[in-house]
Amino acid sequence: MTTLAGNLTAAARPLAEAEDVRPIRRRLGPGEPIRFGGLVGIVALLALWVVGSATGLLDPRTLTEPWTVLQTAGTLVENGRLQESLLTSGVRAALGLGLGVLVGTVLAVVSGLSRIGESLIDGPIQVKRSIPTLALIPLLILWLGIGEPMKVITIALAVFVPIYIHTHNGLRTIEGRYAELAETLGVTRGEFVRHVVLPGAMPGFLLGLRFAVTSSLLALVVVEVINATSGIGHMITLASNYGQTDIIVVGLVVYALLGVTADAVVRLIERKALSWRRTLAG
């Protein structure tokens, strides 16, 4: 304060070229974002793994050395086991996800647009939501056996709940004024659904889809570890029996890659489908 006052009372001296005098407040917020900041932690963790293994601090029986994991991955690719398992797991997850998304969306639209639909559908789904899908597996095994249908349906059951919840919520939060507008423009119910309801519920649906992708992978891991004869989970379970840490780590890396890839795809869809919103964010 005193310095500011001092500056003001001092006789105005000529301004030097490119002179920059201004009061600056101490920053309290986190400041500028770091470029590729999201990767820093991952790289640090990998470095820790490499250093730990190289110095012998990490016992290979606890966690295999990174180079052995790469070698094992190479071998598994060479003999085709990795691709085969990945394909099986991928198809399972995709089928379950597709089925769950379809069912969840249809139920959400029916329940969001009609009061009768809501009365019939919403209650049971809220109850279903409070039962962890994985707790249903014993019953599903009795009903469907341990084959592919049981696996796909378990995944679908885990997926349709977040899709339903978020799409339904998206539908319900479409502002009533848009419905009013549609009424004054004399549009039909079909046009209303196509031009107002579905695009309006899209942000909710896509949020639900991101949760659904995570749920589908979780359910995939569980159904594959419990009783499968193929897939990444089966590969991991076998390796566990023989104490092959390297194969387990390869399996985990593949799961991680599946998850990251699926999330990236959903985000890409989000960017395309919600470009009308992106302009808001700048």
Added chain:
Amino acid sequence: MASHTGRLTPAVRVQSLHRSFNEAGGVLNGLDLDIAPGEFVALLGRSGSGKSTLLRALAGLDRGVAGTGRIEVPDKVSVVFQDSRLLPWKRVLDNVTLGLRSGDASDRGRQALDEVGLAGRERAWPHELSGGEQQRASLARSLVRDPQLILADEPFGALDALTRIRMHTLLRRLCEVHQPAVLLVTHDVDEAIVLADRVIVLDGGVVRHDARVELDGRRSQADPAFARLRARLLTELGVEDDHDAAAPSHVERAAS
């Protein structure tokens, strides 16, 4: 549209309209109102006087509100809301042509956008437009339907003063070209006088005052007749207007 028979039968006829939201009392209490084809009527009234209730009744948006009476409106009615109410997920042109089923909808939409001065913005998202431009787009959406009656609920209420003056000019020009009957709800007395052929003051759910605006084409606030009408309407609205009786002429001079 403004044929001789059209002149004889009003575009809007409201007879003893009652509307009430609760047992306590009505918002509209036996309101009668005729609007001739092509006539521009401004509706003034204090908050709670029933302006919006009347407008929503005419627009057919008051399902579930208790009431009696008779409302006759033309087939083609467009509503302009206070917010532009553009769907944020549709580009401007798609917003304008929403619900149009004719094959040339897109061409007509472009033409309407051109008329409101938004040519070239067809592909813009609503968020990319300024408040005034959004309201222009919503005017285009109304006009493209070739309405016999436009119901406007404080359409310029959310705009800044300068944009509002520009919108007044635009709306007057559009009404001269298309000749729809207009019912404009506003709380701005000056806006009512500048735009309307007739100004109605609503109070207690009935028409309290019905004044024809007898000013010639260029309506200036510097005109003594303008000031007299303004003072009378303000009195009808229960506002004592003395503090800015002289001020508007200053503003007028400063602006020109």
